[in-house]
Amino acid sequence: MDSYDVIVIGVGSMGGAACNALAERGVSVLGLETYQPGHDQGSAHGGTRIIRQSYFEDPAYVPLLRSAYDGWRKLETESGRSIMNLCGGIYIGDPENPVFAGSREAAEKHGLAHEILDASEIRSRFPTMDPADDALALYEDNAGYVRPEETTIANAEVAARKGATLRFGEPVIWWGATPGGGVEVITPQGRYGGDRLIVTPGAWAPQMLADMGLPLSIERMIFHWFTPDFSAVPYEYWHEDRHPIYVEETHANQQIYGFPMTDGRDGGFKLGFFRVGTPTTANTIDRVVRDEENETMRDRARQLFPHLTGPVVQAKTCLYSVTPDEHFVVGTHPAHEQVSVGCGFSGHGFKFVPVIGEILADLATAGRTDHPVALFDPRRPALAAI
Numbered sequence: 378m379d380s381y382d383v384i385v386i387g388v389g390s391m392g393g394a395a396c397n398a399l400a401e402r403g404v405s406v407l408g409l410e411t412y413q414p415g416h417d418q419g420s421a422h423g424g425t426r427i428i429r430q431s432y433f434e435d436p437a438y439v440p441l442l443r444s445a446y447d448g449w450r451k452l453e454t455e456s457g458r459s460i461m462n463l464c465g466g467i468y469i470g471d472p473e474n475p476v477f478a479g480s481r482e483a484a485e486k487h488g489l490a491h492e493i494l495d496a497s498e499i500r501s502r503f504p505t506m507d508p509a510d511d512a513l514a515l516y517e518d519n520a521g522y523v524r525p526e527e528t529t530i531a532n533a534e535v536a537a538r539k540g541a542t543l544r545f546g547e548p549v550i551w552w553g554a555t556p557g558g559g560v561e562v563i564t565p566q567g568r569y570g571g572d573r574l575i576v577t578p579g580a581w582a583p584q585m586l587a588d589m590g591l592p593l594s595i596e597r598m599i600f601h602w603f604t605p606d607f608s609a610v611p612y613e614y615w616h617e618d619r620h621p622i623y624v625e626e627t628h629a630n631q632q633i634y635g636f637p638m639t640d641g642r643d644g645g646f647k648l649g650f651f652r653v654g655t656p657t658t659a660n661t662i663d664r665v666v667r668d669e670e671n672e673t674m675r676d677r678a679r680q681l682f683p684h685l686t687g688p689v690v691q692a693k694t695c696l697y698s699v700t701p702d703e704h705f706v707v708g709t710h711p712a713h714e715q716v717s718v719g720c721g722f723s724g725h726g727f728k729f730v731p732v733i734g735e736i737l738a739d740l741a742t743a744g745r746t747d748h749p750v751a752l753f754d755p756r757r758p759a760l761a762a763i
């Protein structure tokens with residue numbers, strides 16, 4: 378039986394970064410992944426993911442974001458791939474809404490450069506948008522997007538170059554702790570031994586971490602790409618050179634988020650509902666998007682983007698793994714100290730990929746990390762089985 382210092386189950390967003398970080402430390406690492414790098418069956422596809430720093434979810438995420446940004450730059454350099462574009466970000470809401478008020482709190486608490494805009498300033502600066510008259514926005518330059526498929530491919534390439542063994546198309550069907558304090562993993566192709574295990578299975582966590590009994594809700598989410606009316610607002614205003622990423626929720630009108638046009642005039646303007654999914658499982662998700670779903674999205678989106686009137690370019694599903702408090706699950710497995718887990722990224726994990734990789738590598742090699750991870754404790758009360 379082949380044996381490794383660390384085995385990683387799931388070489389997707391987080392597992393790929395963990396393999397890269399471990400290989401860099403000279404650790405012998407085996408990564409096992411059901412699909413191929415850059416696949417579209419989990420949570421890491423669809424072309425773009427928002428990254429931002431004035432984090433309305435909780436200011437405690439800001440130090441991690443600073444580390445993650447350093448990691449994104451490093452991954453671009455090491456892979457030679459274009460992954461990150463800081464085209465700016467705008468977070469719009471009524472004055473009490475967390476999208477606006479929480480962003481401002483995080484920016485002020487951590488001294489992040491930002492501007493506050495009122496509705497008329499938003500309209501004149503970004504002619505695609507027509508927010509409510511009492512809307513306010515926080516705008517920051519240090520936000521934009523990263524490319525998810527490029528990221529997972531880059532992490533796999535760089536990890537392999539540093540010596541990691543990565544086996545794609547090889548699903549893990551069982552793992553367990555061994556009496557000697559190590560682990561054993563079984564796939565249809567073989568059996569592997571390891572001193573440590575990292576389990577990063579994304580939306581397959583209910584199966585791969587069943588013994589933890591985590592209260593995770595696996596949700597079907599949709600990305601929609603619409604064609605704007607370029608005769609009303611010319612293409613250049615929708616393009617990433619002139620348009621930021623955005624999150625908006627005004628007067629409880631259901632949070633949306635989206636991107637500028639990044640893939641040419643015919644590529645569509647991509648957006649989605651934030652945190653409003655339909656419960657499903659990773660193996661049974663309905664991947665067909667219906668016309669009604671596109672039109673419901675368009676009706677909501679046009680409250681902010683009235684000129685989003687052209688044809689639907691495409692629509693795709695994606696999986697969220699949501700915890701009750703929407704904070705991640707990153708830490709040591711409660712029943713096995715040689716096993717670390719990373720899951721439950723609750724629809725906002727991608728921007729943290731490089732730093733989560735470092736944290737998981739810390740846990741696997743030292744049993745602890747200096748990064749602030751108290752929010753993500755697998756033993757926290759919010760995760761107690763209901």
Ligand SMILES: Cc1cc2nc3c(=O)[nH]c(=O)nc-3n(C[C@H](O)[C@H](O)[C@H](O)COP(=O)(O)OP(=O)(O)OC[C@H]3O[C@@H](n4cnc5c(N)ncnc54)[C@H](O)[C@@H]3O)c2cc1C
Pocket residue numbers: 386387388389390391392409410411412419420421425426427428547548549550577578579580581585598599600649694695696697719720721722723724725726727728729
């Ligand atoms: C619609 C949508 C929009 C999003 N927008 C954003 C955004 O703008 N910004 C942001 O920060 N985040 C965003 N996210 C969230 C982010 O993409 C996820 O939090 C992140 O990708 C989760 O990473 P992961 O490693 O847990 O899952 P994945 O990247 O899915 O990786 C898990 C991997 O484990 C593999 N696996 C599972 N079981 C096994 C097994 N038994 N054997 C071998 N391999 C296995 C899977 O095949 C998969 O490759 C969005 C997600 C979605 C769905």
